[in-house]
Structure formats: structure tokens, C-alpha cells
Amino acid sequence: MTEGNFxxxxxxxxxxxxxxxxxxxxxxxxFIEKGGPDGGDGGRGGxxxxxxxxxxxxxxHLKFAKHVKAGHGGDGGSSRSTGHDGEDMFIPVPLGTVVRDKDSNEILFEITEDGEKKIIAQGGKGGLGNWHFxxxxxxxxxxxxxxxxxEEADIVLELKVLADVGxxxxxxxxxxxxxxVLTSAKPKIADYPFTTLKPNLGIVAYRNFQSFVIADIPGIIEGAAEGKGLGHYFLRHIERNSTLLFLVPADAKDxxxxxxxLLNELEKYNPEMLDKDRFLVISKSDMLDEELKAEMEKDLRKSLKGVPFMFISSVAQQGLTELKDKLWAMLNTADNPS
Incomplete structure (x- = not known):
């Protein structure tokens, strides 16, 4: 899927x-001039x-589907025949879709399971024929x-990416x-900020044919919770992730x-974000020698106060197996607490 199609x-x-x-x-x-009422009922609307x-x-697939209308019910007929029901319309949506009322911005419901079906506009009832009166x-x-x-309604469909790890x-x-490098996804990669403007999803293949889904959320900037840059546009996708993987490059100033x-922006956007499992990964660690890495580890243990972390290098393929093991353990501990 290309970025423009997301x-x-x-x-x-x-x-x-x-x-x-x-x-x-x-x-x-x-031979029957006055046989009495035999008018049938009208069919329901779709x-x-x-x-x-x-x-x-x-x-x-809904980008250009601005109007969706169901069919009208058929009129009742003689001999108490009921009119046909109007054609129902089914709008397929990805899991994680939030449905809002356009005017009030109220959340009407969410679709989170495959095959889950909910009515957004109910068809009108058919009228009763004179037989009933x-x-x-x-x-x-x-x-x-x-x-x-x-019924008619203006609705907003908003997708919050469903992934195990964000x-x-x-x-x-x-x-x-x-x-x-962890998945078969092919996101746009370049050495400048905001290369990623849409979330990218990838499936991480694990041992014994097991797997989990990881999402690359577009980069957060300070002030994102107040809507700076594309703040809310990015942050809403993190709400669905059960585990948050924080990535900070080894050459960061602090x-x-x-x-x-990063943690503060998530808390300001939604305090419940802090209840999720968190793991800090220091990327681009291939630029560190062992002595410097050991010194940084010592400082981080003191300053992070119990937050788990590890060093990796995507380019040099360092620490990736250990990272997958750690994420798998966190996901399964979260799903099946002992």
C-alpha cells in the first residue's frame, strides 16, 4: 500500500x-362486489x-463515496401481499474504525471485530394496509x-490503527x-524529518509461526498534544496499541x-496512555563503542528508574532478535497476566 492510499x-x-x-x-x-379490505402492508426501507x-x-475505498443510500420499501398490494423490503447497504470498514456524528462530534460506536455489523441508519417501517383497520x-x-x-445522517469515519506494538x-x-528490518513492510525511508506522514503496519514473524503487528506512527514533535504540526492526527493511532515502543537515537543530546x-505529549493527549506497557529502545547504537555504551547504560539505569531499555541497530542488525523476544514476552504477559 502506498502512503497516498492510506x-x-x-x-x-x-x-x-x-x-x-x-x-x-x-x-x-x-359475483363478489364488496369483498372487504385486502390491502397488504408496505415493505420496510433498506x-x-x-x-x-x-x-x-x-x-x-470510501474516499470518494460521499453519499450512501439504501433502497426504498415497496408498496403493499392486493390480496394482502406485502411490498418488498428496500435493499440494504453494507459499508465495509477496517477494524478500529470510530464512527462520529459530524455535527456534535459525539462517538456513536466503534467497529473492532471482524464481521461486526451495526446499523448507522435504520430503514423506515412500511405502512399497514387497510386489512388491519x-x-x-x-x-x-x-x-x-x-x-x-x-433516517439520514452526516457521519465521520475515523480509523485508529489496530496494532500490538506502536x-x-x-x-x-x-x-x-x-x-x-523487523517486518516485510516497505515504508518510505530518508534522512530528513517527517518522511512518514501516515502510519505503516508490518507483521513481525516470530518463532513457531507466531506473529504480532507493529505500527510505525508518524513522528511526534513537542506540542503535538495541542495539535501542533499534525499532532492529533498522529497521536490517535497510538491509542489502540497495547505496548508502546519508544525509539530514541543514540546520538540524541539527552x-x-x-x-x-514523548511521554509528556502522550499524557497530555490522553492520560490513559501511561497505563500501557512501555519499552525504550536506543537506536543507531552501532555508532557507540562498548565503553561508551556501558557508560550510557549506567546513567540510564539511574535516571530512568525502572523503565526497561535496550540498545539496537537496525542497519547493523544488532539486538533485533532480543528485541522481538522482549516484545513478545511483554505482549503475552499483558494478554495473559499470571
């Missing part, structure tokens, strides 16, 4: 179908559904109910490079300070 925010107008009107038909046949589809990773005092009612109108770091920290800024 769409995680779309606005759509949806409208369900109106119900068919009931029939006010009176039964007529040879619903508009959102359906979770694990095969989708983006909302790109007969009585001892009115044996030939010549009226029937009209069908009810359908890569968090400043621009140009080496996240895309790490993703490319590793602890950079980690603290």
Missing part, C-alpha cells in the same frame, strides 16, 4: 430507505450498515398507512528503518529528556 478520515452522508405505503385495496372478483472487515487496513363498525376501510421516512519517537528517530518529552 486514508484514515472520511466524511459520508448516509440515508436509509423510506417504508412502502400500505394498500387500501378492496377485494373484487366476479438499512445502512457498517461492517468490520479484517482484510481492510484503510478507508481509501377493519372492524365491526367499519368493515370496508378505504385508508391505509403511509410508510415511515428513513513505535513512538521524534521525526527521523529510525522508526521506519526498524519496521523495515536520551532521558527526549523520552520524557
Amino acid at each position: 486514508v484514515d478520515y472520511v466524511k459520508i452522508y448516509v440515508a436509509s430507505g423510506k417504508g412502502g405505503k400500505g394498500s387500501s385495496h378492496l377485494h373484487r372478483e366476479k 438499512h445502512v450498515y457498517l461492517v468490520g472487515n479484517k482484510g481492510l487496513w484503510t478507508l481509501f 377493519r372492524s365491526s363498525t367499519n368493515q370496508t376501510p378505504r385508508y391505509a398507512q403511509p410508510g415511515m421516512a428513513g 513505535l513512538v519517537g521524534f521525526p527521523n528517530a529510525g522508526k521506519s528503518t526498524l519496521l523495515s 536520551i532521558k529528556e527526549e523520552y520524557g518529552i
Whole structure:
């Protein structure tokens, strides 16, 4: 998937179908002039559904679908025949899609499971035929109910990436490079900030045919929680990750300070982010000799106060197996606490 095809925010107008009107038909046949009411009911209008589809990773297929309308119900007929139901419309969406009301910005619901189906606009009920209105005092009612109108809504679909591990770091920290060596993903990589403008997903192959999903979240900058740069656009994708992998390059001026800024931005955006498992990785460590690395490890143990960390190099393929082992252990401990 190319970066330009990753769409995680779309606005759509949806409208369900109106119900068919009931029939006010009176039964007529040879030798029977006044056979009484036999008008059938109208069919219901079509619903508009959102359906979770694990095969989708983006909302790109809805980028140009600005209007989605279901079919109208058919009118009732003679001999108490019911009109046909309107055609339902099914909108497939990737897992992790949040549905909001466009005007109030209220979250209506979320789609998180494959095959999960929810109605976003309910079709109108069909009107009752005159058969239902007969009585001892009115044996030939010549009226029937009209069908009810359908629903319409302007909604916003917002994708929050579903991944086991989220890569968090400043621009140009080496996240895309790490993703490319851990998985088969092919993100854009270059030596300048904001190479990644959309989240990239990759599947990490682990032992015994097991795997987990890792997401390269676009680089955070200081002030992102207040919307600076593309702050909220980036940060919302981290909410779904069960484990956060902080990436700080070894040549950073102050590793602890950079980690603290990243953590602070997440806390300001959503304090619940701090409840997630965290792991700090110092990338580009192939530029360090053993003596300098040992000195840095000593300082980090004192300053980070229990935050787990390790040194790796994506380019030199150093520490990657140990990193996968650590992440796998964290994910399984989180899912199956002992």
C-alpha cells in the first residue's frame, strides 16, 4: 500500500430507505362486489450498515463515496401481499474504525471485530394496509398507512490503527528503518524529518509461526498534544496499541529528556496512555563503542528508574532478535497476566 492510499478520515452522508405505503385495496372478483379490505402492508426501507472487515487496513475505498443510500420499501398490494423490503447497504470498514456524528462530534460506536455489523441508519417501517383497520363498525376501510421516512445522517469515519506494538519517537528517530528490518513492510525511508506522514503496519514473524503487528506512527514533535504540526492526527493511532515502543537515537543530546518529552505529549493527549506497557529502545547504537555504551547504560539505569531499555541497530542488525523476544514476552504477559 502506498502512503497516498492510506486514508484514515472520511466524511459520508448516509440515508436509509423510506417504508412502502400500505394498500387500501378492496377485494373484487366476479359475483363478489364488496369483498372487504385486502390491502397488504408496505415493505420496510433498506438499512445502512457498517461492517468490520479484517482484510481492510484503510478507508481509501470510501474516499470518494460521499453519499450512501439504501433502497426504498415497496408498496403493499392486493390480496394482502406485502411490498418488498428496500435493499440494504453494507459499508465495509477496517477494524478500529470510530464512527462520529459530524455535527456534535459525539462517538456513536466503534467497529473492532471482524464481521461486526451495526446499523448507522435504520430503514423506515412500511405502512399497514387497510386489512388491519377493519372492524365491526367499519368493515370496508378505504385508508391505509403511509410508510415511515428513513433516517439520514452526516457521519465521520475515523480509523485508529489496530496494532500490538506502536513505535513512538521524534521525526527521523529510525522508526521506519526498524519496521523495515523487523517486518516485510516497505515504508518510505530518508534522512530528513517527517518522511512518514501516515502510519505503516508490518507483521513481525516470530518463532513457531507466531506473529504480532507493529505500527510505525508518524513522528511526534513537542506540542503535538495541542495539535501542533499534525499532532492529533498522529497521536490517535497510538491509542489502540497495547505496548508502546519508544525509539530514541543514540546520538540524541539527552536520551532521558527526549523520552520524557514523548511521554509528556502522550499524557497530555490522553492520560490513559501511561497505563500501557512501555519499552525504550536506543537506536543507531552501532555508532557507540562498548565503553561508551556501558557508560550510557549506567546513567540510564539511574535516571530512568525502572523503565526497561535496550540498545539496537537496525542497519547493523544488532539486538533485533532480543528485541522481538522482549516484545513478545511483554505482549503475552499483558494478554495473559499470571
